[in-house]
Amino acid sequence: MNFFESIDAGARAMAANKARAVITTIGIVLGVASVVTLLSLMRGGQQQTEAYFAELGGARELRITNTRTDRVFMTAAERASERLTYRDAQAILTDCPAVLTVDPEITRFLDVSYRDKNFMMKVLGTNRHYPYADDMPVAKGRFISDQDCQNYANVVMLGPTYKQDLFGDEEAIGKTIVIRGVPFTVVGIMQKKEFYFRGGGGSGDRNVLEWFNRSLYIPITTMVKRFTVDDRLDGLEIAAKSVEAVPDLTEEAHTVLLRHHGVEDFTIESKSGQIAAQNQEGAFFNIIFSAVAFVSLFVGGVVIANIMLASIAERIREIGVRKAIGASGLDVFVEFLLEAIVVTTSGGLVGILLGLGLTAAVERFLGMPVDLTPAIVAIALLTSVGVGIVFGMFPAIRAARLNPVEALRYQ
């Protein structure tokens, strides 16, 4: 019997007892629908995490921080280390072949005034690579340049919120503000950065990237010269030439810093590492969700196996007749297996449709992020075929093994 006829026979068998067909497939429909919905939720969460990190800059960056020491007593070597300094940053730029950009940061809260306005504001000393590293486009004017750093220039870039605070709607470029007694010329305004997380209690209203909007940026060399006692950094971000070069860069930077510090009192983290860490936190829920989905599929499969067994019991005589007129065990096996697959696949298709609806509903009414990719649909479809194969196998083998003489006698 060829493939399509077997499918036809399977569909017929299903149609013969409609009530049974419905009951059989309910398990599969619900199982597949939950697989689709849950996978979409999982993908949605992951995608949101990735988008968040993309907003912060791509996968080529490494973030280097001073490792916190919990111990009260430091070893002599630890005390001798100056921790991360501007000189480290310069060394990395020259000594690491895989590096593309280096942007060191020193952050201080300083008084800033313009005319009669006076605030305590966050001032970040950095170099021209900062906006590249963190994907921060300039809205007006320009960012800090290499020359600014070389000349210890007194120039400043404004984050949009601070610009509003100091200047309101006035034009700011070219004006002078005073930072802790030192006059600085405004050369640029940054574009607003925003990202809102969806789902979860009310954080949807908060721009998690507001931090960037509330900053003033000056050359790091100026920061060191004017406002700090040494060149110790608060943070260091370096970018590799390519995503593939990230492991090399990690090693190179590690070597340089270890040489300068003498001890490993720093941590090098990659953005993808952070993404992985975030995803791992979500992994707990993923496991729960997946377990639910696959348990319901399993239940659906067991239901199908049972119903197929019952169906075979009804058709023992028929199987005997088929064998009498020349069906081999293999013919019978294939026929019943295909029947099971037809049942599960049609249930799977309905389940996918239901899953599409559920996913849309979850997104609309619960506000949770979802991402329904074609891959998810493919997984759901393959799973339903697979369930048919796995749970149809035992009943099909049973049917194939029936002794024709006994089968014909069966009442």
Next chain:
Amino acid sequence: MLIATKNLRKTYDLGAAQVEALRGVTLEIEQGEYVAIMGPSGSGKSTLMHILGCLDTPSSGRYTLAEREVSGLAGRALARVRNEEIGFVFQNFNLLPRIDVVANVALPLVYLGGVSKKERRTRAADVLERLGLGHRLRHRPNELSGGERQRASIARALVNEPSILLADEPTGNLDSKTGKEIMDILDGLSREGRTVILVTHDANVAAHARRVVQIEDGVIAREERT
């Protein structure tokens, strides 16, 4: 010799006891013969029929059918022989209820393989026409009368052009008038040169055959020729 069996034995293992259903049956049937196998309940006639029809294999002894040694076959090979050489006619018709008459009759061709769907339906329709069921092609079996169902069953048995027609109590479920019609058909098929084997306990049915083989206690008790 179309059918030749030598010393067929069949023993069933029923746990503690062993039942010897056939205790050495040697039988020869030529092509074109019209034979009836008669015997009371428990005589072994059903067992013999199952073995002749390749539904079962003997415990020992040989069975050669159409020059093929089939007693040693099993599984797929045996199914093949059933498909190609044997045409079964059952007492209770055994038509599949969910498909129409044409599909029922065409079923042996499906298992034969290599025949297109169109060709199958054509051949099945042909045989049904010859048996006077040309107007019932699209009906389901449960829409047919008893006589029509048995005719459809005979059509199915013929569609693959088998070597032998094996009819097990063909009139058992029919009234006497319809039963006569069916026996007329079988008689006609024998006159056309087919080998027909009737298995029955009814002497009136057996009388249609030209040779009656009596089975008792697992062996051939006697034979009669008319």
